[in-house]
Amino acid sequence: MNLPTDLKKLSIEQCEGLCGDIRKILIDTVSKNGGHLASNLGTVELTMAIHRVFESPKDKIVWDVGHQAYTHKILTGRLKEFYTLRQENGISGFCRPDESVHDAFISGHSSTSVSAALGIATAMKLSGDKTHHAIAVVGDGASTGGELYEGLNNAGKSDTNIIVILNYNEMSISKNVGGMAKYLSTMRTKESYQRTKGKIERILDKTPVVGKPVKNAVRNSKNAVKNMILHSTMFEDLGFHYIGPINGHNLEELEQGL
Numbered sequence: 001m002n003l004p005t006d007l008k009k010l011s012i013e014q015c016e017g018l019c020g021d022i023r024k025i026l027i028d029t030v031s032k033n034g035g036h037l038a039s040n041l042g043t044v045e046l047t048m049a050i051h052r053v054f055e056s057p058k059d060k061i062v063w064d065v066g067h068q069a070y071t072h073k074i075l076t077g078r079l080k081e082f083y084t085l086r087q088e089n090g091i092s093g094f095c096r097p098d099e100s101v102h103d104a105f106i107s108g109h110s111s112t113s114v115s116a117a118l119g120i121a122t123a124m125k126l127s128g129d130k131t132h133h134a135i136a137v138v139g140d141g142a143s144t145g146g147e148l149y150e151g152l153n154n155a156g157k158s159d160t161n162i163i164v165i166l167n168y169n170e171m172s173i174s175k176n177v178g179g180m181a182k183y184l185s186t187m188r189t190k191e192s193y194q195r196t197k198g199k200i201e202r203i204l205d206k207t208p209v210v211g212k213p214v215k216n217a218v219r220n221s222k223n224a225v226k227n228m229i230l231h232s233t234m235f236e237d238l239g240f241h242y243i244g245p246i247n248g249h250n251l252e253e254l255e256q257g258l
């Protein structure tokens with residue numbers, strides 16, 4: 001199997017089976033070598049979905065902190081050496097560009113992924129690459145770090161191919177705290193609204209018989225209704241198109257979202 005490209009040839013069921021196998025490898029290796037267990041068990045399906053939808057290393061994935069990238073390592077040709085995780089001369093517990101072309105950015109310090117991905121996305125744009133993306137994966141714990149907001153502030157209106165995936169699991173090193181944690185949990189209550197919004201947009205986009213004026217009218221009334229019922233998300237205010245929340249363990253939903 002030529003990884004990660006050949007993942008695209010597998011069915012969803014085969015990939016789900018593979019996710020189960022990867023979980024076993026993670027538990028096995030971390031129980032012997034130490035390392036980050038929960039954060040990696042939490043990103044198995046997400047990593048699989050990213051690699052099936054995008055095309056690393058042409059698309060660049062920036063893992064915030066980099067402690068949750070074990071599945072990424074396994075899926076990008078490092079399975080055989082994975083047993084050496086965090087050992088001298090072994091596989092690093094974090095992303096390292098000198099370890100693999102699929103590790104886009106060296107990390108360890110949290111909350112830097114969006115700025116790094118924006119730099120990459122800007123370089124792509126300047127070099128005329130309109131098809132590939134820079135993808136930052138950042139946790140809600142890292143979202144309590146100020147550098148993230150500097151990145152979001154610059155990225156939202158940047159007109160580059162940047163995608164930010166907020167991996168919201170209510171946990172930092174321990175339970176997440178603060179206003180941001182509360183804000184993110186209220187976004188969950190907007191889930192049904194976000195789903196409906198996404199469905200309407202997809203129908204509008206896929207319906208050629210609906211003329212432009214009709215589409216615009218529906219869009220405008222949708223926005224008016226939205227503004228009446230709900231304030232938009234902070235991310236939309238910053239200039240992002242927000243999709244979610246998505247169940248981070250449902251491969252099909254993740255792939256659709258991505």
Ligand SMILES: Cc1ncc(C[n+]2csc(CCOP(=O)(O)OP(=O)(O)O)c2C)c(N)n1
Nearest residue numbers: 039068108109110139140141142171172173
């Ligand atoms: C600047 C900085 N402060 C603290 C840490 C220690 N640290 C490592 S992981 C982590 C929290 C990660 O939580 P989250 O971003 O939610 O990711 P998850 O583990 O849930 O995937 C922290 C605070 C760090 N790496 N960098």
